[in-house]
Amino acid sequence: MKKVINAPEDVVPDALRGLAAAHPGLRVDAEGRFAVRGDAPVRGKVALVSGGGSGHEPLHTGFVGPGMLDAACPGEVFTSPVPDQILAATLAVNGGTGVLHLVKNYTGDVLNFQLAAELAADEGVAVESVLIDDDVAVEDSTHTAGRRGTGATVFAEKIAGALAEERAGLPAVAAVAREVNERSRSFGVALSAATVPATGRPGFDLPDDQVELGVGIHGEPGRERAPLAPAAELVDRALTAIEADLPLSGDLLVMVNGMGGTPLAELYVAFGEVARRLRGRATIARSLVGNYVTSLDMTGFSITVCRLTPELLRLWDAPVETPALRWGR
Amino acid sequence: MKKVINAPEDVVPDALRGLAAAHPGLRVDAEGRFAVRGDAPVRGKVALVSGGGSGHEPLHTGFVGPGMLDAACPGEVFTSPVPDQILAATLAVNGGTGVLHLVKNYTGDVLNFQLAAELAADEGVAVESVLIDDDVAVEDSTHTAGRRGTGATVFAEKIAGALAEERAGLPAVAAVAREVNERSRSFGVALSAATVPATGRPGFDLPDDQVELGVGIHGEPGRERAPLAPAAELVDRALTAIEADLPLSGDLLVMVNGMGGTPLAELYVAFGEVARRLRGRATIARSLVGNYVTSLDMTGFSITVCRLTPELLRLWDAPVETPALRWGR
Amino acid sequence: MRESVRPDAEVCRAWVREAAARVAADRDRLTQLDSAIGDGDHGHNLDRGMRAALQAVEDLGETATAGEVLAAAGKALIAKTGGASGPLYGGALRAMGRSLDESGDLAAALRAGCDAVRKLGGAAVGDKTMVDALEPAVKAYEETCDLEVTADAATTGAESTMTLRARKGRASYLGERSVGHLDPGAASTALLIRALVTAARDVRA
Amino acid sequence: MRESVRPDAEVCRAWVREAAARVAADRDRLTQLDSAIGDGDHGHNLDRGMRAALQAVEDLGETATAGEVLAAAGKALIAKTGGASGPLYGGALRAMGRSLDESGDLAAALRAGCDAVRKLGGAAVGDKTMVDALEPAVKAYEETCDLEVTADAATTGAESTMTLRARKGRASYLGERSVGHLDPGAASTALLIRALVTAARDVRA
Numbered sequence A, B: 001m002k003k004v005i006n007a008p009e010d011v012v013p014d015a016l017r018g019l020a021a022a023h024p025g026l027r028v029d030a031e032g033r034f035a036v037r038g039d040a041p042v043r044g045k046v047a048l049v050s051g052g053g054s055g056h057e058p059l060h061t062g063f064v065g066p067g068m069l070d071a072a073c074p075g076e077v078f079t080s081p082v083p084d085q086i087l088a089a090t091l092a093v094n095g096g097t098g099v100l101h102l103v104k105n106y107t108g109d110v111l112n113f114q115l116a117a118e119l120a121a122d123e124g125v126a127v128e129s130v131l132i133d134d135d136v137a138v139e140d141s142t143h144t145a146g147r148r149g150t151g152a153t154v155f156a157e158k159i160a161g162a163l164a165e166e167r168a169g170l171p172a173v174a175a176v177a178r179e180v181n182e183r184s185r186s187f188g189v190a191l192s193a194a195t196v197p198a199t200g201r202p203g204f205d206l207p208d209d210q211v212e213l214g215v216g217i218h219g220e221p222g223r224e225r226a227p228l229a230p231a232a233e234l235v236d237r238a239l240t241a242i243e244a245d246l247p248l249s250g251d252l253l254v255m256v257n258g259m260g261g262t263p264l265a266e267l268y269v270a271f272g273e274v275a276r277r278l279r280g281r282a283t284i285a286r287s288l289v290g291n292y293v294t295s296l297d298m299t300g301f302s303i304t305v306c307r308l309t310p311e312l313l314r315l316w317d318a319p320v321e322t323p324a325l326r327w328g329r
Numbered sequence C, D: 001m002r003e004s005v006r007p008d009a010e011v012c013r014a015w016v017r018e019a020a021a022r023v024a025a026d027r028d029r030l031t032q033l034d035s036a037i038g039d040g041d042h043g044h045n046l047d048r049g050m051r052a053a054l055q056a057v058e059d060l061g062e063t064a065t066a067g068e069v070l071a072a073a074g075k076a077l078i079a080k081t082g083g084a085s086g087p088l089y090g091g092a093l094r095a096m097g098r099s100l101d102e103s104g105d106l107a108a109a110l111r112a113g114c115d116a117v118r119k120l121g122g123a124a125v126g127d128k129t130m131v132d133a134l135e136p137a138v139k140a141y142e143e144t145c146d147l148e149v150t151a152d153a154a155t156t157g158a159e160s161t162m163t164l165r166a167r168k169g170r171a172s173y174l175g176e177r178s179v180g181h182l183d184p185g186a187a188s189t190a191l192l193i194r195a196l197v198t199a200a201r202d203v204r205a
């Protein structure tokens, strides 16, 4: 395993210390393992807290700042955070009008955030939770763990963050996050697996001529293996899966997201194919191309699409000032 | 070779098509292989043109836009652009007050830009060229090709772009670019080599327990191999090399740049070590941590440091609106 | 039928110690099981959690009750494990602790722990989770009060997950492809129950 | 001593054709040489450039002069090769073309091409570049007017780069580590000169 780290067990606090040094606008507790915007708590503003396993950077720490998250809680690599850190972050950003937990739908994240919410309630803080479950690669039924949360998390954090910045109440902020989730779908394709520092080995073996369709962002194997194919075909597989679940038309917000080890030029190649395939049927009103929800050094990409409303578009365009997303100010 | 591409020979135009689809603020000629800001030519403004081999994205196409470059010319992967495309871009952005060519110091780039500048002069366009040569890994003497241009290119493009946006004349814009270059130094460390689409093989072999110190951004092997070491030690090697050439004190602009395949968390680990090592001796006034001058899927990082003046800091902070750098508007 | 054991604080301490040792020894195997159908962290998660639990138990005063020992271990597991298994195992230990301090009876405590896992995670037998090892073990103890039989039931239950298709946890994302692999959480549950047998026997001996 | 050849348009076309074929055949070897001490693109660059040059020459009218053939090939090389070798080889061919249309003489044309490379790139013999193959070849032709001898001189010159330490081009970044490798541009120069021999012989035969 070759990584720019000191020791596998120190990756998370070491990276947090670097984050703190690079972004004076954040307040970082490297030991307690959370980062909050520098002016937190913002009185009278609903606070947004998210978190999840590390290894997905910039998610979530890179999205802390005005117009987006108030706090992020990174767990160990690919492991959900623990209630203590979520509670500490929740209390640190509570501005008196409630806290929204944005939780990606994984059993570990759900349980740990749930425990934290109960502990926060014990301390008199109103917490609402919104589950993000946009990954169409996974069977969705009441008998299963349900769909995973992936790329739509970025959309929900941005759009709900914008509404909170306008001083909307907790129910409204939670509602818009749910709306973004309902209108969004994702699908991921891996060309090679990630190597977790603690184990030092790739999470799965993928022959040189195969791809993993529907891969998860924690290195979970996907649903199906298929032969390596041109970008146009891989994009087609992903969009076909998405469209089977959510017909695409009207104004779209589209993200082509890199898994971490894939060069930006390849992501643009993929985005070009997305644009070509949607031409004449839907409008790409806004887009993101780059590494936003990564899986360490995994190679491949995911596509996330959100069917915008004028209000969602307005909130997407609202100012944001975080390490990884910044515009309008 | 596993890549999200259609065919190796189409990567550059395919990626440019994706760039065009993702960024309506740019005007992209995928066949002619250049991208210009949408409102080019800007009358009365000195225009900045840069370019170089593809595979370093977001450099240079991601830096086109108000406050930075007017045009970028991507060559084939790791191969300098050709005079035709540089000339076309130069003519497309010429606003009547001259064009600045920002050229990374590689024989191929120098020769091709030089030919383009001669052709532009034939068409009555005043062109000045500034060479960027910040890589301390390379021996610098009049008998050699000189130092390579790497990370300082981003600094020079941003700062000279800001001055041009204020309508400074060509000599002043060229002078500030030279000043940035003179005050900047870089050093790169590779953990593994890049795989160029056309060849499909890693550019060099690096044993699992070795790193390449002083690696070039085109996959050129470095000057020395050393055992894989903790991040703190790798950062120390890089900063020691930089400081041997440019004593560090005062206000610094520091970039910890990813080679493309290294997760952001590792870059933050490295940045944390940079901050720790400089503490008490210099001030990190501004910083960038992320993938800015990549080498396809190479893993590793580079450090670039610029000793700021108040004026350089002011220009760094000036508004910029490009795909990869955006603030202040 | 034997009588249900009434574990004292010493047995509980020994259990945590033995469990931590076994998890440390099997860490890589458990993580590897999780790599096949999950995200490859289960052994490392649980090892981190159990080391914290052991520390917490050792930090307790001499006078701590059996219930307090398990509560401390459970709290540490929740605080340090992360992932799905942290709250599940942590919640189970805390519920066992509460039950032990009320009734003193191991059968009741095991049932309380199992209920906590089922309530928190919503999984039933057959879903290919730790419940497939835990539920039959608890039932076996309720029926026989024999710890060896209980541990064997946990092992058999864990092995039964091999042919199951996962419906809960991360393995469920694999659908049919989850068949043919052991569930890592079921495997660690079998190991934790086996540790309990050893602890109870060693302390009594 | 023989007399210097006066290559006509047919010989020049044959040269471009033969050179394109040889570069295509040796593309991977040249790129591999460049991987060792450069950026691993020389064969691919030159192949792309020579294919464009061949196309440009084939697009020329029947009446094109020898000089026009080389000028067209050089222009295409500059437009499509990229890298250091594109302007260098392109500049060389254009200079040769100009010289041929003026003097008609191969010795003068070769010298003009070599001068162009040296002027553009600033490299001298011993710097471990294409100049180490080109300069001795041109000198050999000036002295012998024998194309076989010329090609051998180019090959010997290319081989001489093995022990040199690079002072120009990308290999110079390696310092001492550049020793022990052939310079890719010197290798391709030897190949291009060899193509000229074949072309001149085949057309005459």
Ligand SMILES: Nc1ncnc2c1ncn2[C@@H]1O[C@H](COP(=O)(O)OP(=O)(O)O)[C@@H](O)[C@H]1O
Pocket: A078, A079, A080, A107, A108, A109, C034, C038, C039, C041, C042, C043, C045, C046, C082, C083, C084, C085, C086, C088, C117, C120, C121, C122, C123, C128, C129, C130, C131, C168, C169, C170, C183, C184, C185, C186
């Ligand atoms: N809903 C659930 N109910 C019971 N056990 C579960 C549930 N979800 C997951 N598990 C157990 O947790 C184990 C995985 O634990 P671990 O790898 O530590 O967490 P994560 O899946 O978050 O990475 C699974 O093998 C399974 O036995």
Ligand SMILES: Nc1ncnc2c1ncn2[C@@H]1O[C@H](COP(=O)(O)OP(=O)(O)O)[C@@H](O)[C@H]1O
Pocket: B078, B079, B080, B107, B108, B109, D034, D038, D039, D041, D042, D043, D045, D046, D082, D083, D084, D085, D086, D088, D117, D120, D121, D122, D123, D128, D129, D130, D131, D168, D169, D170, D183, D184, D185, D186
């Ligand atoms: N200054 C120079 N003068 C003469 N030849 C040079 C010079 N710099 C480079 N070369 C030649 O160019 C070759 C490399 O060409 P190529 O790989 O196509 O370009 P690049 O180095 O830009 O990738 C070298 O092997 C060398 O022979």
Ligand SMILES: [Mg+2]
Pocket: A078, A079, A080, A108, A218, C039, C041, C083, C084
């Ligand atoms: Mg996990």
Ligand SMILES: [Mg+2]
Pocket: B078, B079, B080, B108, B218, D039, D041, D083, D084
């Ligand atoms: Mg090159």
Ligand SMILES: [Mg+2]
Pocket: C034, C038, C039, C040, C041, C042, C083, C170
């Ligand atoms: Mg797991």
Ligand SMILES: [Mg+2]
Pocket: D034, D038, D039, D040, D041, D042, D083, D170
């Ligand atoms: Mg080369």
